[in-house]
Amino acid sequence: MANTAPLVMRLVGSSIKIAHRAGNIIRDVMCRGDLGIIEKGKDDLQTEADRSAQRCIVASLSKLFPNITIIGEEGASDLNVPDDWLITESNAEFLEKHKCPETLADLKESDVVVWVDPLDGTSEYTQGFLERVTVLIGIAINDRAVGGVIHQPYYKAESGDVGRTIWGLKGCGTGGILPVNPPSDRFLVTTTRSHSNGIVQSALDALAPDEVLRVGGAGYKVLQLLEGKAHAYVFASAGCKKWDTCAPEAVLEAHGGTLTDMLGHHYRYGKDVTFPNSSGVLGTAAGVSHYNILSKIPDTVRQAMYQA
Numbered sequence: 001m002a003n004t005a006p007l008v009m010r011l012v013g014s015s016i017k018i019a020h021r022a023g024n025i026i027r028d029v030m031c032r033g034d035l036g037i038i039e040k041g042k043d044d045l046q047t048e049a050d051r052s053a054q055r056c057i058v059a060s061l062s063k064l065f066p067n068i069t070i071i072g073e074e075g076a077s078d079l080n081v082p083d084d085w086l087i088t089e090s091n092a093e094f095l096e097k098h099k100c101p102e103t104l105a106d107l108k109e110s111d112v113v114v115w116v117d118p119l120d121g122t123s124e125y126t127q128g129f130l131e132r133v134t135v136l137i138g139i140a141i142n143d144r145a146v147g148g149v150i151h152q153p154y155y156k157a158e159s160g161d162v163g164r165t166i167w168g169l170k171g172c173g174t175g176g177i178l179p180v181n182p183p184s185d186r187f188l189v190t191t192t193r194s195h196s197n198g199i200v201q202s203a204l205d206a207l208a209p210d211e212v213l214r215v216g217g218a219g220y221k222v223l224q225l226l227e228g229k230a231h232a233y234v235f236a237s238a239g240c241k242k243w244d245t246c247a248p249e250a251v252l253e254a255h256g257g258t259l260t261d262m263l264g265h266h267y268r269y270g271k272d273v274t275f276p277n278s279s280g281v282l283g284t285a286a287g288v289s290h291y292n293i294l295s296k297i298p299d300t301v302r303q304a305m306y307q308a
């Protein structure tokens with residue numbers, strides 16, 4: 001079954017297993033205590049967990065799918081990895097219970113670009129906000145984000161289990177989470193904790209939310225939209241890159257939400273696009289009017305996004 005399933009189903013099924021393994025690596029690095037932090041730029045860190053998780057993900061995916069394009073945040077990786085980092089199996093439950101959407105049934109590996117953020121929320125990881133850390137594997141087909149996995153290695157379930165893996169595939173749905181609608185009597189917005197500026201704040205002020213949640217990580221903020229903790233994810237600034245939004249966009253939209261730039265355009269995820277999401281990020285939960293929020297964004301903010 002696993003090997004004969006359509007390509008996109010095998011990609012999602014394998015990514016569920018691979019992201020879980022990457023999450024174990026992230027926890028192991030933290031337990032060992034030496035994070036091996038490198039400063040890549042301003043407010044931009046990399047740790048041994050980012051490097052090792054990416055090696056696990058890219059080595060596993062490229063062995064299983066040799067002709068797809070894989071682009072990872074941490075650049076070229078040494079794919080000579082320990083045997084137990086190489087994940088070859090797929091999530092059987094996903095493959096057994098879900099049918100491939102017809103429009104995605106007939107794809108070649110060369111149609112696929114996978115965007116890998118091995119550890120989203122590195123700054124949160126180094127500062128102990130561990131629940132906000134996610135592993136993101138986004139699947140783009142013909143330029144569009146269509147599928148993805150968001151793994152949360154430090155999620156604590158009521159059952160006591162640690163870690164959870166959420167998947168989404170457009171035309172198929174989402175799994176690994178029980179989505180909840182946001183409250184109808186309050187308007188809640190989630191935004192950056194560590195990358196704010198005057199323009200980011202102007203966009204928030206214009207929306208006049210009842211509450212602003214400031215939390216790190218693009219993956220985590222999209223989980224907040226799925227869990228009904230916020231109506232909108234608003235970030236009117238450059239800084240996020242394609243690997244930050246590909247999986248979150250696909251997972252959110254597979255459940256009926258929307259994720260675009262601050263001008264209302266979907267980002268493109270083909271193999272030749274530039275990495276920065278220079279015109280910001282606007283995500284809305286299912287049932288929330290994306291258009292209504294866009295219409296409240298002031299011209300000063302829109303112009304800053306055009307110029308970016």
Ligand SMILES: Nc1ncnc2c1ncn2[C@@H]1O[C@H](COP(=O)(O)O)[C@@H](O)[C@H]1OP(=O)(O)O
Binds near residue numbers: 044045073195
């Ligand atoms: N200025 C920036 N430089 C580098 N990465 C950024 C920047 N702004 C945002 N990001 C990435 O987008 C994610 C979401 O941003 P924020 O937490 O500010 O909302 C961050 O966790 C980070 O991903 P990563 O941790 O994978 O490097």
Ligand SMILES: [Mg+2]
Binds near residue numbers: 044122
């Ligand atoms: Mg980073």
Ligand SMILES: [Mg+2]
Binds near residue numbers: 117121
């Ligand atoms: Mg990231």
Ligand SMILES: [Mg+2]
Binds near residue numbers: 118
């Ligand atoms: Mg990252």
